[in-house]
Amino acid sequence: MKTVRSMVLVSHDQKSKANASQEVIDALQSAIKSLDLSDEVAVASIPEIGNVRNLPLVVILPEATVYAPVKPEDVPHLVEEHLYKGREVAALKVTDNDTLRKIAWLTQRKGTLPAESKIVLRNVGIVDPENIDDFLAYEGGQAFALALEMTPELVVEIIKESGLRGRGGAGFPAGIKWEAVRKAPGTKKYVICNADESEPGTFKDRVILEGDPFTIIEAMLIAAYAVGADEGYIYIRGEYQLALERVEKAIHQAREYGVLGKNIFGSGFDFDIHIHAGAGAYICGEETALLESIEGGRGEPRVKPPYPTTSGLWGKPTLINNVETFANIPPIVLNGAQWFKSFGTPSSPGTKVYTILGNVNNTGLIEVPMGITLREVISIYGKGIKAGQFKFAQTGGSSGSIIPASLQDTPMDFDSYRKVGVALGSGALLICNDTNCIVDSVRVLTRFFQEECCGKCVPCRVGTEQTWKILTNISEGRGKMEDLAHLEWLCKGMEDFSNCGLGQTAGTPIRNMLDHFRAELEAHIKLGVCPTGVCPMG
């Protein structure tokens, strides 16, 4: 694929056409030609943009700058300033949040170029998420058609062979889960897509659902065929209104085309998908809590075993995968396990989608091969630390770890991170500079667990409350040295005795702090000062 330096997208729907979008595209092409930029800049049109005001709209990637409304006569100046001299044209730039939010599926790829090789985000920003015809034109549906030609066992074998590991945070091998559901006794089985993404700092699943909902439907079809399920659910977090609308529309179109329903493509295979909107509870991202929630109850995790693979939704064998895991499935089926293994590291093949946030110059979503280091992420994709020095990063939302600067050259994959005692988590990379206080940050993380604890089991309910209180005391100058041993004891108790992942990992940031930032923590207690001046200290 030809690599270009910049990509210019022009909205070209009915409304844009009425406002001379064709003339804008023509003017762009001639201006680019006259400045001799044809080899470096590509122009593409967006056939459907949704209900956005101020059309036509021009998006320039990789900066993801949005200009609107653009008139043909604005174009020569725009091209010369932005594409030739590298300066944004402030007067034309869109700043209102409403518009930016509606086209976020286009601009989320900030910092990356569409010509890069992508697996999970390959269609995001390229395929119209509200039009199944557009999806089909971009090889959509071919993986499912290919899967139907194979035996279900072979499909499971390919996924196993690919080494794909679940992208929800735990990194469990997907193929083994599929095989377990396939082999579980029973005729009624379910496939569930876990889109209850609520880890602080993570929004990759939202972008995938908003930008490429058809791929998830295709992946669920393949999964259902492979494990022998005929009914599926997508559990989408209630706050994700646009994702809910897009997925609903996509399912509706898929039903109209006969891709979902009875006897799909005359193969005798039935499958349909229901949407369940979450109602605001972080814990429902835990797979058994999610099942409880779909069944109409309080989202309290079940005791495992039995695992959902044998006894899931309404007691039936159930396959639950994360959105990003599903997004990997069609490319793997289409291109084969060996192709997938050519990305990433041997124990964690493929790519990983990260959200880069915090004190860096460039925030947003990236998809990179597994095994890249934190230093590379910060310097290449984050374009460096905004001010001061890199102090620590927080991965994978709250159940991730705190990565001190000393570990920034460790390859980011499941096993390398496990070896040094940290976790990759769900894909958030919150980069913090030296103006942040470790005690204050860990207190905020612990507050999250205390708030989101479902209250079912005692170690988590009491542990999150107590650790939060102790950290608040330390940050307000009332800390004692005994508190540190107490914290360690509480973390151990939560890890060993909690029922689900929330309680088991709630102590991780505290332990990371005790391991790597002891001096700063003790300064709060022994000297009564917060070295960064963030904590109120009484």
Place this chain on the structure above:
Amino acid sequence: MEENTSLSIPTIEELKHEISLILQQTKKDREDLIPILHKITQRFGYISSQALYEISSQTSIPLAEVFSVATFYRMLPTQQRGRHVILFCESLPCHVVGGREVFDALKNELKLEPGQTSKDQKWTLLTTSCLGVCDFGPVISIDGNIHGHLTPETVQDVLNKYE
């Protein structure tokens, strides 16, 4: 998400009728409970104790279970709220890019502490965990509309947009 501006307290007869209309579109099963509660929140702004009672008596799900499910989820309020509900994200990604200062400005501007509703019933201020729009941080959501990149100075401008 719907704006709550036109909501007024319905009479018991209206409530009964509206809830029966909502229930007609469902199988009245246990698995429909959360979607039903969602719809009632959209229609009335919150789920009153009368509404909880009506759902229970019209579906045969025990009242205690309806109550226990409704109170578990953040988006299914059982207390009346103001006309506009502000959710402030207190998670770490917003916190490290200036969220704390924005929250102080917000509390000052509204003269409210989290969980409180203003006397004129205009605002309810709540804190929330991550809203999933972290690259716009610090973020607040007002009636479901996201306002991002806030600073203590821009808080008032955002509030002024709401009647």
